[in-house]
Amino acid sequence: MAVIMVTGAASGLGYNAARALSDAGHDVVVHVRNESRLSEPGRWKGVVIGDLARVDEIHDVARQASAFGRFDAVIHNAGVMTSPDVITVNVLAPYLLTASMDKPGRLIYLSSGMHRGGSMDLRRLSRGTGSYSDSKLWITTLALALASRWPGTSSHAVDPGWVPTRMGGAGAPDDLTAGHETQVWLATHDDVSPSTGGYWYHLQAQTPHPACQDEAFQAQLIETLESHTGVPLD
Template identity: 45%
Template sequence: MASVLVTGSADGIGRETAATLAAAGHRVVLHARDEDRAAHARTAAPGAACVVGDLASLRQTRALAHAAAAHGPLDVVIHNAGLGGGRAERAVTEDGIELLFQVNVLAPYLLTALMPRPRRLVYLTSGLESVGVADLDDPQYERKPWDGMQAYSDSKLLDVVLAFAVARRWPGVLSNAVDPGWIKTRLGGPDATDELPEGAETQVWLATATDATATGRYYKRRRELRANPAAYDIAVQERLLSLCADLTGVALPG
């Protein structure tokens, strides 16, 4: 049985993923943004440990990494937590970093860099990564006009870039990206086409398959797809790692 951390497991796809893993007998470590949401997270896996930390804060993300590591060793980390697009205005965190970029990209990078290496890493992305732009000269929309959906698409592309970069840097770790589909959640909205179990199935499979050997891949419904071409560009991968290291003060080990 595997030991798995699922970030953002208070509701939606993360909660479904945690509940499915727990029901199958795996040891799940839950995560929630605050104590109120932690109570919701615990309903997915009663009795499971739950770590708390707001990914919109570098300080809290660092503390979260240490808290999660204390529940280790972890076999798998599923980077599920994230913010949706569509914000009308650019928002900035307490760290002076654009909110979508910090939560969707910088936080999973920092957790990856600070926590002991698991055997498997799964980064959730979106089909909108296909229209994302890896503009690492201005990833936080400091100079170009704000576009909430484009910023979201960009962040989801950078999640794939991060997954592929880690796969290349850490050959002993299976690091992959997953598009869960358009799922009926608070984030996906009532018009979404797919149900919660479909949104969790690929992450569960990647976390638990006994014959898993693939790394640096992009999946949807257990099928490998081609990602945005920028994700395969080693120069883009290295620039993203360097940018994240500069913003957090933490370099990816190895």
């Protein structure tokens, strides 16, 4: 059985993925913003707590998570859609956690079909003025960049669909269960093709925005993230 960390696991897709992994017998470490949001504390191998909208707390989450050793998989699920913290939570937090923790066997990052409307203007990242679509373009690009940068670690991006969570709203048309199945599958199964560098929607590999697979843009994004955070990726 695998040891897997899921960020943003208090509710919605993160909680559903963590519960499915636990039900399958895996050891799951969940991240929640604060202790009051924790559900079923006895179910998990461990809990890490911190607000991913605050850079100091992101670093503390990384330290807490590192106490569990190297993970077999990390699912970077936490995200916000309409918040001034969209860049910090959706991009800087997964970047900093990735750069600060031991390289896991597998990395899964939550993307969105809205990434196709994102901007390649990385000055918006440095200024913190990027939109939700921008954030998902950038995190998808990071996921695919890591696929070729870190041998021994597979890395994928997942569009969970527009599902009826608190973020998606009650009228969202996609299936809620299908929203977490791909993340669980990528974290635990070996019969995955492509084995790394995939952009997925409901268990099917899709074609992302061309920028995500552009090596020059990947390098520019990583350089911008390193410069902005002061934390090197490698």
